[in-house]
Amino acid sequence: xxxxxxxxxxxxxxxxxxxxxxxxxxxxxxxxxxxxxxxxxxxxxxxxxxxxxxxxxxxxxxxxxxxxxxxxxxxxxxxxxxxxxxxxxxxxxxxxxxxxxxxxxxxxxxxxxxxxxxxxxxxxxxxxxxxxxxxxxxxxxxxxxxxxxxxxxxxxxxxxxxxxxxxxxxxxxxxxxxxxxxxxxxxxxxxxxxxxxxxxxxxxxxxxxxxxxxxxxxxxxxxxxxxxxxxxxxxxxxxxxxxxxxxxxxxxxxxxxxxxxxxxxxxxxxxxxxxxxxxxxxxxxxxxxxxxxxxxxxxxxxxxxxxxxxxxxxxxxxxxxxxxxxxxxxxxxxxxxxxxxxxxxxxxxxxxxxxxxxxxxxxxxxxxxxxxxxxxxxxxxx
DNA sequence: ATGGATGAG
DNA sequence: CATTCTCATCCAT
Numbered sequence: 217x218x219x220x221x222x223x224x225x226x227x228x229x230x231x232x233x234x235x236x237x238x239x240x241x242x243x244x245x246x247x248x249x250x251x252x253x254x255x256x257x258x259x260x261x262x263x264x265x266x267x268x269x270x271x272x273x274x275x276x277x278x279x280x281x282x283x284x285x286x287x288x289x290x291x292x293x294x295x296x297x298x299x300x301x302x303x304x305x306x307x308x309x310x311x312x313x314x315x316x317x318x319x320x321x322x323x324x325x326x327x328x329x330x331x332x333x334x335x336x337x338x339x340x341x342x343x344x345x346x347x348x349x350x351x352x353x354x355x356x357x358x359x360x361x362x363x364x365x366x367x368x369x370x371x372x373x374x375x376x377x378x379x380x381x382x383x384x385x386x387x388x389x390x391x392x393x394x395x396x397x398x399x400x401x402x403x404x405x406x407x408x409x410x411x412x413x414x415x416x417x418x419x420x421x422x423x424x425x426x427x428x429x430x431x432x433x434x435x436x437x438x439x440x441x442x443x444x445x446x447x448x449x450x451x452x453x454x455x456x457x458x459x460x461x462x463x464x465x466x467x468x469x470x471x472x473x474x475x476x477x478x479x480x481x482x483x484x485x486x487x488x489x490x491x492x493x494x495x496x497x498x499x500x501x502x503x504x505x506x507x508x509x510x511x512x513x514x515x516x517x518x519x520x521x522x523x524x525x526x527x528x529x530x531x532x533x534x535x536x537x538x539x540x541x542x543x544x545x546x547x548x549x550x551x552x553x554x555x556x557x558x559x560x561x562x563x564x565x566x567x568x569x570x571x572x573x574x575x576x577x578x579x580x581x582x583x584x585x586x587x588x589x590x591x592x593x594x595x596x597x598x
Numbered sequence: 599a600t601g602g603a604t605g606a607g
Numbered sequence: 608c609a610t611t612c613t614c615a616t617c618c619a620t
Contacts, residue, residue, distance in 0.1 A: 227607085248611040254607095267610065288612065313607030313614080427605045428608085460617095489612060525599090538609085543601060595612085599620100606615080 217322040218360035219477065221382040221390035222302065222367060225399035227315035229256035231294045232283040234376050243277055245270075246285035249491055253285060257399060286490075287511075288314070298377065299480070301370055305363065311480040318387050320477040321363055325356045333358045336365040337381070337402035340393050341409045354406050357383055361404045368402065388473035389413060391424055410471035420445050423468050430465070433457065445469040486519055487597025488512040489529055494590045498576070501594065505575050506568070508596045513563045516598055522550055522560055526571065528578040529595030539592055544578040 224230065228246040233239045233256070243259035245252040252273045255264045263276035273280055285291070295314040302309045308320035335358045339345050348354045364381040371377045381402035382394020392413055393405040405413055417423065420442060421431040437456055439445050446469045453462035467473070488511045495501060516523060527545035550567050563571075575596065583589045 223607095251610055253611055269610080286612075315607070425605075429604055483614065485614070487613070491611070527601095541602090545600065547599090593612095597614090602617105602619085604615100604617080607613090 217320060217385055218325055218356050219384060219387055219390040220319045220321060220360060220364045220367065221384075221387070221394045222298075222317045222319065222364070222371075222379050223381075223391075223394055224298065224315040224371075224377055224379045226254055226256050227294075228254050228283075228285050228291055229259075230377055231290055232285075234294075235290060236283075239281060239283070242281050243279055244281050244283060245273055247282045248284075248286050252280075252282075255280075291315075294375070294377070297375055298371060301374060302367060305367055308477045308479060310477045316391075318390065318477045319367070321360060322356075324363065325359050329355070329359065333362055335404050336361045337404065338397050340396060340403055340405045340413055344409065344412075345406050347406075347408055349407055353385060357385070357404050357406060361402065364402050384410075386471075386473040387475055387477065388424065388468055389471055392417070414442055414469060414471045417442050420465075420469070423465070425468060426465060430457070430461070442469050482519065482521070485527070485597045486512065486515045487527070487529075487595055488515070489593060489595025491531070491593040494533065494592055496588070496590055498579070501579060501591065502572065502576060504594050505572055505596065508594060509563070509568065509571055509575075512596050512598065517560055517562065520560055523548065523598035525598065526574055526578070527595075527597045528575050528582070529593070529597070530579065530582045530591055531593035532583070533590040533592055541593070542582050544581050546574060546578060548574055 229244050232244060232246065241258065243256065243262050243264065245255040245259055245264055247270060250270055252264060252268050252270060254266050259277060259280055264273045264280060291314050299309060299311060299317065302317050302319055306319050306321050306324060310318045312318065332355060360383045364383050368379050368381055371379055378400040380394050380398050380400065382390040382392065383402065384390040384393050384405040385407055389405050389410060393403045397403050418441065420426050420434050420439060433456060439448055445466065450462060450466060453466060488508050490504065490508060495504065524547060525545055526548045527543055529541060529543045531539050531541045533539055548571065
C-alpha cells in the first residue's frame, strides 16, 4: 500500500492567522481557560510550549498574543474544507482529530509508468536509500510523494494552509516519518529503513497506540525501549497485556501495521462541554446546561439526525483535591408533536424543557444531594 | 444499553 | 501527572 499522512502545522494558530492576518509574524498562543493549548512557531522560538499555563507563557514571552480557542467552530469549519480537498484525491480518507488525515492512494499508483518518478521532499535516511526494493514499492512510494506534494500544494493555494506529510507503506510508518521534518515539509520512508525509523523513537510511549496507561504497564515489565519491546518474549507480554494487545504492540514495535484507512463518516456522537472554577447550586447547573444545549444544538441541527440518547458529563472536585469525571446517559424522545422524519429544526420550547429536565435527572444521579458538592465541568452530548 | 478506561489531537 | 474540548474504541457490567 501507499499511505499518506497529512498533519497541519500548528493548526489552531494557522486558522486564527488566516481569520486575522494582522497576527502574521507575531508570537501567537491559543488559549483555553488557563492554558495555552497550542502556539505558532514564533511563540515556540520564544519559549512558549503546548499546554503551558497562561501565566508562565506570558512570563516567558511578554509579547505573546492570545486568541481564544474555547469554541471549536472555526477549526471544525477549516478541518472540513481540508477533508474535502483530500477527498478529491482519493475516497479513502480517515480523519484523526481536526488537523490530521490518513489517505490511502494505493489504487492511484501507476502500474507501468513511462517515466520513473523522482521523489518529492525528503527521504528518511537518504544516505542509506540507494537500494531499490525488489517488490516495486520504492517506485510506488516515490509516486506517492509526488501526490502528497500535490495535496499540500492545493491546501496552500486554496486555503492558505501549510502542512507536513509522511509517505510510507502503512499508517503507523506514514505518521511517524512525516514528523521527522517539520514544519511545512514532507518525508518518504522506503521500507528498508522501517526498523531504523522505529528504533529512532527510543521510547515505546512514542508509538501511536501506546498511551500513558500502557506505558506504565510496560515499565513495570522493565520495557523502556523499542528494542526491548521487540525482544520481549511474546508469552510474557501476553500474560501481562492479553493476547490481542500483546500481539498488536509487538507488531507495531517492528513497524508492522495492517490496519486499514477507515473512511471517516458522520460522528457517532456530538457534544459540547465547558469547564469553570466551581459551581455549587442546581440553579447554576441548569443555567450552564441551557447555554451548552444552545451550542450543541447548533451542531446537531447542522448534522440533521434526530438524537435518541443524551449523555451528561460532570467533573466533580474530589475530596483529595483531584477531579473525577463521571457520565450518565439515557434515551430521549424528541419526536413528540412532529413527524419522526421531519427535518430537524431549531429547538422548540417543549424540546428544550424536555432535554433540560432529563439532564437534571441525570445530574441528580451524579451528585449526592445530601453532601455538599463542587462541580468544575459540565458537558452534554447526543 | 450503560459507564469507565484508554487513546487520539 | 493533568491541565482544554472534544471524539472513538474497547471492555466489564
